[in-house]
Amino acid sequence: MNELKEVLMLATREAGKIIQAYFQGSFTIENKEGINNLVTEVDKRAEEKIIEIILRHFPSHSIISEETGEKLQDSPYQWIIDPIDGTVNFAHGIPICCVSIGLLHNNELVLGAVYNPMMNELFFAEKGQGATLNGVPISVSAKKDFRRACLVTGFPYKWPNTTEHPIKVFERFILEGLPVRRLGSAAIDLCWVACGRFDGFWEYNLSPWDVAAGYLIVQEAGGRVTNFAGNAFSVFDKETLATNGHIHDEMLRLILHKNGIEKTI
Template sequence: MVGSANLNIMIKAARKAGRSLVKDFREVENLQVSMKGAGDFVSRADIAAEEILKQELMGARPTYGWLGEEGGGEDGQDPTRRWIVDPLDGTTNFLHGLPHWAISIGLEHKGQIVAGVVFDAAKDEMFFAEKGAGAWMNDTRLRVSGRSRMIESIFATGIPFAGRADLPETLQDLARLMPACAGVRRWGAASLDLAYVAAGRYDGYWERRLKPWDLAAGLIIVREAGGFAHAIDENGDVVEDGNVIAANEAIFDSFAKVIRS
């Protein structure tokens, strides 16, 4: 798989930030014994990773805009292109020593996501896609699952925490979905939930109130792997609304019906 210059820049940046985070992750495991300080340490790791990504991406493409989870947004000289970056998706997992977190980099051109990279550095799984060139994990071409029966399918979601207002909605979703499927997973990293739909590991995924940097890279990876990814509100814009429903083509309609009802 030979990607464009931009995709190669994104992959290189993700690997560099990934090395830094893996080193910090090993340190977090040592910090588990004293809870005091682990949270601050992870915040620093997160900011350091964003700085690496910014140096690499903006260094290579200084005219592009930037939207990052930590540093916020900046307009570039080129108003049509921007990087959308989450340096550490799955912070709570990282803090608890759970090896399920990722770096997410999306490239937007004229309002459309044209390339995406989701790097699971702990497992060395690099998911990436470019418009029209398919989706990949390392050297393997990705395809969404072929399951067409809800009862054989597993779905992923994020369950709102710490008193977020959308908890009742999610509990209603679960009450409708769980009797109709083979299981629901909550693994705590939206970018990897999308990447796993693309890889056929999950049959579908839905979540509300996400941010652009949670979604940007994963959306194109799902679509390039032959999956559907849309807003929960049928007329909505996924990235702007932050409400997403993604699945393989065969199951999308039945799954969407459950979530949208």
């Protein structure tokens, strides 16, 4: 496990150097699906560096990466990579973006790192060993009063195929008088739940590379992560709810509320 951790940290930091070197500089920007679903040359450079480092040390491992897709091999290990989570922020010079890398072993997350080089914040977790921020242990908030919670969410570029528009769910939280932020990076949202800055986070239509590392970091910081049915979370789910645990059921009730009638959780 030590070599895996060393390679994870090396890849994360080297990609962070690339991101920081280009931040607020000049680089090409392209659109993927949707007018504001951006990818920059920096995403691609950072991703190439991450994959090169991983495969140099572990050539038989599988890769699932946002820009280059899947490189699946006959291995129990899968690296899940987002070279820049929060590309729109990065492209506009907003320093809320990060490298996010998670490692699955036999389909279980065992390592995760999220690094925002502009803020010099490196979050890390190892299965069963807790979570840290810049090497210092972190934990989720202890807040139990849902009415005083501070929340964060995001909105997908493509709306999910649900019977209820996500804006309606957002509206219910706002009508409760709760402060809800929208940072533009799911990985950072999750990490900020893990270290207690936020008490809860929910979002639709996320991809494995958006949530893999952050999911483990929240879990190891003492939080709870499920889908919107309240079931055990998978990084391949399209619904993500992460909280300090104390307000989880309250958030589920608001998310699942339909036409003034609460669904059974």
